[in-house]
Amino acid sequence: MSDSLIQVRGLTRDYRLTKKREGVTGGLVDLVRPRREILRAVNDVSFEIPTGEMVGYIGANGAGKSTTLKMLTGILTPTSGEVTVGGLVPWEQRLQYTRHIGAVFGQRTQLWWDLAVVESFRLLQKIYEVEESVYKRQMETFHELLDIGDFLHQPVRKLSLGQRMRCDLAAALLHGPRVLFLDEPTIGLDVVAKENVREFLREIRDRDKVTIILTTHDLADIEQLCKRVIIIDKGQVHFDGDLEDLRVRVGQKVRLTVDLRESVASEVLAETTTGLPVRWETAEGNRHHAEFNRSEVAGGEVIKSLVNGVHVKDLHMAEQPIEEVVRDIYRQQKEPSA
Template identity: 50%
Template structure:
């Protein structure tokens, strides 16, 4: 079953265009000119129930506009959209009971009242039966470790404490789908890991579908098996992280320190025919660049060890962040 199904989903905005100079400003008073910006351009997106999907893109790529359409805040200009079987904008009242939303920069908790009272207000809004609420709330409090500050006003919580409470609030009605927008922004390493562990647990125990938008690609690596990449309103990549690395990684980089300096042409001669490139970094240090998916480190070393004395070796893999940066810089990805 699909949690999200979008076909040719498009959102356009009319933007006022001002003319230069005093004459232009005067003309704008009587005859305004507009231009149309297509923020999301005919995207096709399918997310199965129970998936954890990373939705990434540079600022202005169209991520926020997409999320606003998926959550019913904005109505699409054209295209077909179903989320949890609903039209998010036209069936908003029924639809919002099936989703949870966490925005890292915005709060759904009441600022001046105790956290516990915010949860009780949400219970009434979602019309959750007392027994169901208490059982589920006890579980959230235990796993998120928020019991010690339930009676404190939200404004007195640290950022890490507030984000854990935001997660509890988003999951209080056991939604089938959760939207997370920068859920770990500004948090320290330990709190981030606790939140990631909790999200994996929720996904595993309840089958909750999670759509994660973030600039912190370590969140994507820790949580998502699939990533959707957006650029200028279009999806330029939709697939698993492993394929992303295989297709767009620059291969491995191997640092070698030898017992003595060796002419570069000697190393090149010993590895002739392999898909690689040598660099001499000065003295006894060399860097070996291996093309992705071709020659392996073991094959290279087998040719070298009988001819040169290797004192130290260090292998570097391209990170997801490196790969994504390269894709946006060079425009090498395709949907």
């Protein structure tokens, strides 16, 4: 094995499900002879993450993201496979391990519901044996970056979702862990709160070199924070690499918007790019849209043909957003012939 901070090899986790039979008779049969099935939620997942990297771990609902993170944090034991984080096996050396990591599961808080936020922090300080000077320094950072000062004395149950999430992040980092596992830390937050959380994560990544695995359904989180992404689908890794390579792999769809000086029939416009793989859409007045793929034709070539044929007032080219790129990957997997 290499010396990467996080090493995951052949990680697999099965869940046992009990399937209910229908009707009263079915219910009786279930009592005597329960029908069991095994669901492989995580299937032979391997990856390595070096110190200081922030990696997006993404996939559709039920893909196995949370199950993976639960094994990485030591909450769940795998069916098979190996994990080491900083040389420790999460589920074997749990107490020692929790001192080195922080975790946020956005779906539920780790804080004590009825305690004031600051009391939760004080408890965590005791549990993790954080020295007073370190505690003070961390709290200053959280005041500055997460702006939690106003509600420190409120019980957690009275906080808004955005406030609670910021407190959960602070709680996860209180003991200065080197590794942070984040399962949907921006779920349900408004645009401003999301931006605050992202800004904070950027800061701790760049300043403290915290190694972070981030799961999210908001691909803007990934675009803004992670250079590397791992895509998981039905428990298996389908892509592991640079976000930019992901675009290339799917093809680089470009959407072109053209404003013309005068009204021109769609057919006339389409003629200007005859012979080039450009798909024109129906026009809205003098504004026209087209799509092409950079792997098939260069943007410059499309524009040259266009300006040779019509009077262009303005034009704009936009790359396909990463959400769509990922959606295309899922679609390609569902329709392998396409």
